[in-house]
Amino acid sequence: MRRLYAILVAAGLIYMLFVFLGTLPLYGKVDLSNRVSAHFLAKDVNSVDVKKWVEGDKQVPSREKIYGRKGFEDESANVVTSIVVNYRSFDTLGEVTVLFASAVGIGLVLGGMKRMGYGRKPNFILRVSTGILLPLIIMFGIYIFVHGHLTPGGGFPGGTVIAAAVLLLYLSNEEFVANMKTSKSLEGSMGSLYVIFGLAGLATGGAFLFNFLPNGVVGSLFSAGVVPLVYMTIGLKVGSELSGVVAEIHEEREG
């Protein structure tokens, strides 16, 4: 009987979602000029007259704006980064906090004292290749988040790659235990640093998370103001956080 109810509820939900899909505009038929993202892509948010824009006067960005080479209001070469860490940076602060909250929750629920073993000796190939791969993986992770404003990638993927290196250490060595104190302090200090960047923007520009550093030239490593700094803090924070989660999953309670 219970299963029947579950099937009925699920069928109702699926039917509802299918009906609702019909209200979405068809693929390729959307007028992109009336979406906020059109102006994110052209990076000309400041030049839009909001009053006319919301009343239906769509201001399509000019060709020079879309294909231009310099003088943007945000100079990150990766347009996704400019949306994620500049236009909607507050959401990213929220997402960083989501991860932080989950890591804290895992710590409170799982925390233990002793390293849990796998019960068998790691393979010889695994042990040797870990030594070769580890520096490469860490370097790759750091590369991803340092160049987050230039190439696809950023703090979240870069940090995850670094945490994968820690997981590899756990897999290849039964004795290995990550230093939780270091990872927690790195996680906490990097998280606070993001908020402090936001507060610095509040102090200098009058708005939380304001980009208070010079924009530079698009494409160079030191460009896009505060964006690369924020991505580096996110990368280190996510890396230490997920390493902490990996370590906590490998802990077991005594007895």
Added chain:
Amino acid sequence: MISLLIAIPLLLAFISIIWRSLSKPLFFLASFTNIVILITSWFPNGVEIHAMGNWKPPFGINLVFDNASFYAALVVNAFFLLTSLLPGLVGNYGIPLMLLMAAANGFVLTGDLFNSFVFMEIITITAVTIASKKENFYNAFKYLILGGIAGSIYLLATIFAYASTGSLNMAHVSMAGISSSSLVAITTLYAIGLGVEAKLFPLNGWVSGVYGGNDLAPVILGTSVSFAALYMVGRLFGTVFHGNGAEVLYTLALITIVIGEVAALRQRNLLKTFAYSSVAQAGVVVAMLSKGTGTAMGLAYFHLTNDAVAKFVIFLVAGFLVYNYKNLNGVFKKHKVLGASFSIASFSLVGFPLFAGFQSKLRIIMEAFSMKDYLFPSVMLLATLIEVGYVVRWNVKLWFEEETQEKAETPVIASTLALILALVLITVFIKPDIFLGGAMKMGNALADTKDYIQGVLSVVKGGM
């Protein structure tokens, strides 16, 4: 200034992961600072915005500070401050509580649909962490699954809103013309997404397990988080969608009231009884919110404030009793102060004269009659009858039955707080304006879409 309400608890939470022992004092510091910030900007009487990163709305994310979000933030932070005064209750959970405070503030203040989804995610995750206190893992897991599904559906609703308006800004969405078929989709999905936190009928199965599982979860989730979630119901269905989809909410709310009260009457566990009772009260509030006028919404939040204060006292006392005594018969003979505050709070819940609940219930019923709605008042009177049943039964059991156990140590701070709040409930009966004034301003601000749009986008368009 108002971005500090979110930034300070967040910053202190990040700092206290480095020095764990500081988390309790820092939690107190964060909630105290927030209350000070709110008091210095008492009732803005207009719409102020804070554009994040100086990107103007509707492009960037903006926080909106008007009478509605001020009053909601004040109530939310006040309960966090009260909780932070009880170190025994907070325990190891200082960091999740700080994050929950930051997220609840963000949820209340934000003027952006996607941003509100992000804060809802944080609320769900931290609330689940808090719910797992005292190894209440099974119920916390149930809550995690329901909360996760609700979060995805809330996100889906946001996607639909973006697809049909091209914007995530609440003010812009509310003035953009949405076709009626997509409006149905958007409002239904938002109703489901918010239904879990707002404890609406088919989605409230988690409440009894989570509230009944430990002492911290009901105190904070039943007061602050409920208030934030129900504020969002008012903001979305009142301000943004101008009362569209209100019929669905109204029907669900009436079912919620009846089911909640009946379940509370059948329940033999003290915490779970009042968990179901707070489900029923959430139903009353949503039913009133679905009426959509400023007065009705104001009265809904007046009732919610009374209920939250009463529930704080009830859950505080009940949590202490359940975890210190095996058998609850006659325990109030040993703890007279706790008993008196519990009785006052529970009578206020029913709405006996002399207590705050009477003022809000009477006004709600009169307002419903004046709107020619006879179904809701009759449901509410029936609910009150059932409430009398279980509240009197519990009071008799806790005060007069034969006592059997040794006395546990009386918690001094908790009983002082409970007594003060109980006295507040009596004061509100004499001078209802203490809560009613603010709640009315909040209701009117929520109903006034035009002012909201003008405040956020500095434009007005004819009509709604």
